[in-house]
Amino acid sequence: xxxxxxxxxxxxxxxxxxxxxxxxxxxxxxxxxxxxxxxxxxxxxxxxxxxxxxxxxxxxxxxxxxxxxxxxxxxxxxxxxxxxxxxxxxxxxxxxxxxxxxxxxxxxxxxxxxxxxxxxxxxxxxxxxxxxxxxxxxxxxxxxxxxxxxxxxxxxxxxxxxxxxxxxxxxxxxxxxxxxxxxxxxxxxxxxxxxx
Numbered sequence: 001x002x003x004x005x006x007x008x009x010x011x012x013x014x015x016x017x018x019x020x021x022x023x024x025x026x027x028x029x030x031x032x033x034x035x036x037x038x039x040x041x042x043x044x045x046x047x048x049x050x051x052x053x054x055x056x057x058x059x060x061x062x063x064x065x066x067x068x069x070x071x072x073x074x075x076x077x078x079x080x081x082x083x084x085x086x087x088x089x090x091x092x093x094x095x096x097x098x099x100x101x102x103x104x105x106x107x108x109x110x111x112x113x114x115x116x117x118x119x120x121x122x123x124x125x126x127x128x129x130x131x132x133x134x135x136x137x138x139x140x141x142x143x144x145x146x147x148x149x150x151x152x153x154x155x156x157x158x159x160x161x162x163x164x165x166x167x168x169x170x171x172x173x174x175x176x177x178x179x180x181x182x183x184x185x186x187x188x189x190x191x192x193x194x195x196x
Contacts, residue, residue, distance in 0.1 A: 022120035022140045023113045025147045029057040029138075030103060030124065033096070037104030051092050059141055059148035060088055063160060066150070067167045075176065086183050093190040105129055118142040 020028070032053050064084045065072050072080065103126070111123035120140045127133050137153035139160075151160035170179045 020147060022115060022122050022147045023110065025057050025140060025149065026122040026124065026138045029054065029149060030108060033100045034103045036100040051096065054096055057149055059150040060084060062141060063150045066160065067164045069168060071171050079176065086180060089187055090183055093187050102128065120147065
C-alpha cells in the first residue's frame with residue numbers, strides 16, 4: 001500500500017521527488033542530440049529528434065528573461081511571449097542542427113556536477129574527430145523541482161553571456177524592434193542556407 005501511494009505521488013507530483021538530477025538531464029540532452037546527428041529535422045530522422053524532445057531539457061523562458069536583463073519588464077507580456085517564441089525559432093534553426101551534427105561522432109566523458117541551491121554545473125569532456133577534446137559545461141537551474149539547462153560553456157566561454165552582450169548592445173544602441181528584425185533575418189538566412 002505504501003509503495004503504491006509513493007508511486008502514484010511520484011507520477012502525479014514529480015516535483016516532490018524522483019526528479020532527474022542535473023547530470024541526468026545533461027545526459028538526456030546529449031543522447032538526444034547525438035542520436036539525431038546530421039539527420040536532424042529530416043522526415044526520416046528518429047522520433048526523438050523533435051524540437052519538443054530537445055526543449056524538454058532547456059529553460060528557454062528563463063534564458064529569454066536573462067538575455068533581456070533590465071529591459072524585460074518594460075516589454076510587457078505580449079512582447080515577452082513574442083521574444084521567447086523568436087528565441088525558440090532561432091535555436092531550432094541554428095543551434096539544434098549544428099549541435100546535433102557536432103555531437104554525432106563524439107565520445108563523452110562525464111565529469112562531476114557542482115550544485116549550489118537551485119544552480120548546477122555539469123561538465124562533460126567531448127572528444128570530436130575534427131575538434132579534438134573540448135570541455136563543455138552545462139549550467140542548469142531548478143524551478144518547481146525540475147532541472148533545465150539554460151547555458152552552455154565551451155572551454156569556459158559562456159554562450160548565453162555572449163548572446164546577452166549582443167542583445168544588450170542592440171537594446172541600448174538601437175531598439176527592441178531592431179533586435180527582432182535582426183533575429184528574424186538570421187532565421188531567414190539560416191533557412192536560405194539550408195535550402196541552398
